[in-house]
Amino acid sequence: MNKDNIIHSQIQPLLDYFQKVIPLNNEEKKLVTEFFKPRLYRKKQYVLQEGDVCNQFNFIVRGCLRMYKVDDKGNTHILQFAAENWWLSNIGSFHEHKPSELNIDALEDTMVLQISHDNLLTLYTNAPKFDRIFRVLIENSFVSLQKRLLQNISSTAEERYVSFLDSYSHLTNRLPQTQIASFLGITPEFLSRLRNKQSKKS
Amino acid sequence: MNKDNIIHSQIQPLLDYFQKVIPLNNEEKKLVTEFFKPRLYRKKQYVLQEGDVCNQFNFIVRGCLRMYKVDDKGNTHILQFAAENWWLSNIGSFHEHKPSELNIDALEDTMVLQISHDNLLTLYTNAPKFDRIFRVLIENSFVSLQKRLLQNISSTAEERYVSFLDSYSHLTNRLPQTQIASFLGITPEFLSRLRNKQSKKS
DNA sequence: AACTGCATCAAGAAATAGCATTGATGTAGA
DNA sequence: TCTACATCAATGCTATTTCTTGATGCAGTT
Known part of the structure; x- marks a missing residue:
């Protein structure tokens, strides 16, 4: 398998993703294939x-990333997980060219397709359809973020955990519980006790 | 410990290294401290x-890196290990600004001091002594590379292994044997048999 | 004052991943 | 046919990561 094949084989999930939002013509597919570069990040x-x-x-082709903040005490707080067919970037830092306060790293070996800031602008110019696609994408992220915030200020850890299980059922078996705890904003020990309690219920 | 202290505490081994080649004056030490940035790479x-x-x-302050090529079959071939007080870069890619065919990654958590291409040029301009220092450095690398090549085309795996033990005695206990095998150009299994044979001899 | 919902610290147990070894078998070249 | 290696599969060992549990504490209700 030569390099072109490797790129080609990775790009398909992204084309499929776009296709579901709005069908692309061949010119647009070509732009995507040109501008998005595959890259492998290893665990950690x-x-x-x-x-x-x-x-x-x-754009994550396979694997799983997390975005998190390390606070003054050295504790990490996970803002977002992202696995197959999700997007992850620090949008603030990306658009304003400012140093990031957040970290992103790989929880598994992860293949991503990345587009640079410059190329994304070029893509918008050459194919305005992507303006809409990326607007939709950001809107979706925004909505789920809002939902999460609301839940955070209104629920106990147990409720949040149950809801996490519901929303991220595809991830619960893939993520170590330390990571889930950090996402929920509790300690791993307390999560362990919550789980214990849950399993006794059923 | 604030950031300046961290940098200062890491830079000393590099100053010592230069000092051994040619003594530096304070101005030159200042340049080194400014231009070389510490960076931690985690294992893998x-x-x-x-x-x-x-x-x-x-420049490796502590830890260990490897530089290697992944061939068409997916096998990795290690060109070089580098531990404390060694240098490692893909010199070809560095000087010609060309995409690298080689990978460098960390076999242990590794602290390096790095200087960017631009800053290295500035350093040469501001303190021509570094032209000489880096020439010496490259010459040394060249010589050991040549030695290794010669050995590779003229020795059996067993001879190469014995010679590796001799040249890299400080590393043999730190490196997994899979890595040593990949450096020697044999399979881990065969290395295991060689070792077995060696230990029976003595 | 007691209870609820969490945190922290320490210790172990359990699970997983990485590494080393060995046996069986194969092959190219001297 | 012998030497110098490779490949594949199985196994055991070790180190690392993850999970669980107990003991203790504390702030904010009730």
């Missing part, structure tokens, strides 16, 4: 490190 | 990934 590797500017918009 | 993390341009020259 940083995709974006605090202090660096986020210069790539990432 | 890429320092340089195939396809990217090598834009940093790396």
Whole structure:
């Protein structure tokens, strides 16, 4: 399998993704294939490190990433997980070219397709359809973020955990519980006790 | 410990290294401290990934890196290990700004001091002494590379292994044997048999 | 004052991943 | 046919990561 084949084989999930939002013509497919570059991140590797500017918009082909903040005490707080067919970037840092306060790293070996800031602008110019596609994409992210915030300020850890199980059922068996705890904003120990309680219920 | 202290504490081994080649004056030490940035790579993390341009020259403060090529069959061939007080970069990619065919990654958590291509040029301009220092450095690398090549085309695996033990005695206990095998160009199984044979001899 | 919902610390147990070894078998070249 | 290696599969070992549990504490209700 030569390099072109490798790229081609990775790009398909992204084309499929776009296709579902709005069908693409061949010219547009070509642009996508040109501008998005596959890249492999290995488990624990940083995709974006605090202090660096986020210069790539990432689409996950396979694997799983997390975006998180490390607070003054050294505790990590996970804002978002992203697995197959999801997008992940620090949008603030990406658009304003500012150093990121957040980190992104790989929880598994992860293949992403990335487009640089410049190429994304070129893509918008050459194929305005992508303006809409990316608007939809951001809107979706926004909605789920809002939902999560609302839940965070209104629920107990147990409720949040149950709801997590519901929303992320495809991830619960893939993620270590330390990561889930960090996402829920509780300690791994307390999560362990919640789980214990849950399993006794049923 | 604030950031300046961290940098300062990491830079000393590099100053010592230079000092051994040619003594530096304070101005030159200041330049080194300014231009070389410490960076931590975690085990398995890429320092340089195939396809990217090598834009940093790396000095290893602690830990261990490897540089290798992945062939068409997916086998990896290690060109070089580098531990404390060694340098490692893809010099070809670095100087010609060309995408690298080689990968560099960390076999242990590794602290490096890196200087960017631009800053290295500035350093040469501001302190021509570094022209000489880096010439010496490259010459040394060249010589050991030549030695290794010669050995490769003229020795059996067993001879190469014995010679490896001799040259890299400080590393043999730190490196997994899979890595040593990949460096020697044999399979881990065959290395295991060689070792077995060796230990029966003595 | 007692109870609920969480945190922290320490210790172990359990699960997984990575590594080393061995046996069986194969092959190319001297 | 012998030497110097490779490949594949199985197994055991070790180290690392993850999960669980107990003990203790504390802030905010009730």
